[in-house]
Amino acid sequence: MASIDEKDEEILKELRKNGRATLTELGRKIGLSPASIKNRIEKLESLGAIKGYSAIVDPAFLNEFIQAIIEVELLVDNEAVDRMLYNISRLDNVIGVYRKTGEFQILIRANFKDVPQLKEFVKSLSVKYLGKNMKRAKVSVIMDTFKEGGVIMQERKTRRRRRR
Amino acid sequence: MASIDEKDEEILKELRKNGRATLTELGRKIGLSPASIKNRIEKLESLGAIKGYSAIVDPAFLNEFIQAIIEVELLVDNEAVDRMLYNISRLDNVIGVYRKTGEFQILIRANFKDVPQLKEFVKSLSVKYLGKNMKRAKVSVIMDTFKEGGVIMQERKTRRRRRR
DNA sequence: GCTGAAATTCTGGAGTG
DNA sequence: CACTCCAGAATTTCAGC
Numbered sequence: 454m455a456s457i458d459e460k461d462e463e464i465l466k467e468l469r470k471n472g473r474a475t476l477t478e479l480g481r482k483i484g485l486s487p488a489s490i491k492n493r494i495e496k497l498e499s500l501g502a503i504k505g506y507s508a509i510v511d512p513a514f515l516n517e518f519i520q521a522i523i524e525v526e527l528l529v530d531n532e533a534v535d536r537m538l539y540n541i542s543r544l545d546n547v548i549g550v551y552r553k554t555g556e557f558q559i560l561i562r563a564n565f566k567d568v569p570q571l572k573e574f575v576k577s578l579s580v581k582y583l584g585k586n587m588k589r590a591k592v593s594v595i596m597d598t599f600k601e602g603g604v605i606m607q608e609r610k611t612r613r614r615r616r617r
Numbered sequence: 618m619a620s621i622d623e624k625d626e627e628i629l630k631e632l633r634k635n636g637r638a639t640l641t642e643l644g645r646k647i648g649l650s651p652a653s654i655k656n657r658i659e660k661l662e663s664l665g666a667i668k669g670y671s672a673i674v675d676p677a678f679l680n681e682f683i684q685a686i687i688e689v690e691l692l693v694d695n696e697a698v699d700r701m702l703y704n705i706s707r708l709d710n711v712i713g714v715y716r717k718t719g720e721f722q723i724l725i726r727a728n729f730k731d732v733p734q735l736k737e738f739v740k741s742l743s744v745k746y747l748g749k750n751m752k753r754a755k756v757s758v759i760m761d762t763f764k765e766g767g768v769i770m771q772e773r774k775t776r777r778r779r780r781r
Numbered sequence: 782g783c784t785g786a787a788a789t790t791c792t793g794g795a796g797t798g
Numbered sequence: 799c800a801c802t803c804c805a806g807a808a809t810t811t812c813a814g815c
Contacts (some may be wrong), residue, residue, distance in 0.1 A: 457678055465674045466709065472636040472670035477790060486802055487791070493800095502678035505673055505768035506633035514621055514666035514711075516627055522717060522724065535763075542764035552761035553686060560686065560757075597716035599699075600706035602766040604669035609768070651810070653782050750815060 457502065460485060465502060468494075469603045472506045499581055509604045517546060517564035519571050520595035524557035525578065526588040537582050546574075556590060621666065624649060625657055629666060633767045636670045636775075673768045681710060681728035683735050684759035688721035689742065690752040701746050710738075721755060 463483045467474055476487040476494075483490070497503045509614075512520055527534065542550045542560065549562035565571040571592070579587045598606055627647045631638060640651040640658075647654070652706045661667045676684055691698065694716075705725065706714045713726035729735040735756070762770055 462679055465672070465679055468672035469674050470671070472672045476792095477791065488793085488803085491792075494716075499677070500678070502675050504673040504765070504770055506636035507634070507673060507766040507768050507809055508629070508636045509668040509671060509766075510629045510633050511666050511668060514661075514664070515626055522715075535761075538763045539769075542769050547764060548746075548767050549765050550763035551686075551759050552763075553757045553759050555755075555757040563670050564765060591719075593717045593719040595715050595717050599702045599714035599716075600711060601668070601713050601715075602671040602673075603712050604671050606668055607665075639809070640811095651784055652812085654782080655811075656782080 456496075457500075461497060461502075464490065464493055464497065468503065468506075472508075507602060509602050512564040515564070516566055519565040519568060520598075521562070521563055521565060522593040522595065523561040523563065523575060524591045524593075525556045525559035525561070525583065526590070527559065527583070527586050528588045529586055530558055531586075534583070534586055535589055537584075537586070541578075541582050620660075621664075625661060625666075628654065628657055628692040629661065632667065632670075636672075645762075671766060673766050676728040678729070680730055681731060683729040685727055685729060685735055686759065687725040687727065687739060687742070688755045688757075689723035689725070689747065690721045690754070691723065691747070691750050692752045693750055694722055695750075698747070698750055701748075701750070705742075705746050 464479060467479055467482060479485075479490045480487045485493075494503070499577045512518070525587055538550050538552070538559065541547060544563070546565060547561060547562070547563045552558060553560055563574065565574065575590055575592060578590060600606065606609045624647055631643055631646060640654045642650075643654045649657075658667070658700060676682070702714050702716070702723065705711060708727070711725060711727045712728060713724075715724045716722060717724055727738065729738065739754055739756060742754060761777045764770065
């Protein structure tokens with residue numbers, strides 16, 4: 454790890470909260486010229502501190518009404534699994550793919566149009582992607598999102614009371 | 618749900634993959650003028666289709682070396698829990714907060730400097746945030762991220778072979 | 782949703798400490 | 799060497815159609 458100072462950290466934190474902040478805005482907030490911010494961001498990107506930029510999208514507007522968390526228990530976890538997970542990552546409806554500790558070693562965040570499509574995906578995990586490496590999967594459905602990707606959802610589940 | 622057409626969906630998908638895409642780039646890719654793209658994005662934002670924008674940051678560069686998944690089993694889940702989850706969402710090191718189906722109804726993605734800080738956070742969940750609503754928590758640690766927030770990590774765990 | 786003009790931002794190079 | 803300044807380029811923004 455190299456050459457990250459206070460200002461760089463502020464840039465990272467700010468961009469995590471607002472990925473579309475302008476160089477000028479960042480400069481004002483942090484106390485640097487836009488040109489310096491630009492140089493630092495380019496440095497942070499090439500260091501791998503910034504992996505990319507993303508909009509937090511409500512999946513329902515893309516006709517993805519089922520947001521699921523799929524946990525997978527593996528029989529064996531080796532380098533071949535890395536390639537398989539990478540292939541899963543390339544699917545557009547897959548939002549996140551992680552290896553983790555615990556009984557289920559893999560966690561996948563993915564969105565689906567409907568339950569059959571979710572079912573089909575889980576089936577493809579063993580049939581197409583993970584094969585004999587997969588022992589079993591546990592599926593949960595997301596019912597409410599309070600924060601995602603560092604962005605707080607403004608729309609509360611409990612609807613604001615109407616004015617009278 | 619209202620008035621989302623093909624072009625809007627393309628904008629959402631494109632912004633999910635590159636949240637910093639310029640209006641001009643989006644216009645070229647989708648076949649609209651930058652001004653129209655802007656109008657549509659503003660519409661999508663006010664409709665709640667776009668919740669916000671975020672940079673995908675490697676937490677290690679913010680000295681957050683522990684990436685954890687904390688699942689919480691609730692004794693009772695009511696509207697008061699909503700406020701508690703909202704308060705948890707406001708913490709900077711918390712990346713995601715979800716309500717879901719299953720044995721554990723809450724899932725939290727959060728980053729920590731070290732294990733004591735993680736331990737402290739889990740303790741604060743029952744002491745400060747959820748109180749008697751919380752029955753127990755299950756903690757996993759993320760060991761590898763393949764995709765996050767719709768962005769594929771370029772840096773593979775298996776290091777590229779050195780040239781010779 | 783487009784055009785066109787004005788405002789803002791971005792960008793790269795030269796200069797400064 | 800990182801930063802600022804500055805001018806030209808690109809983008810964004812807004813009005814009118």
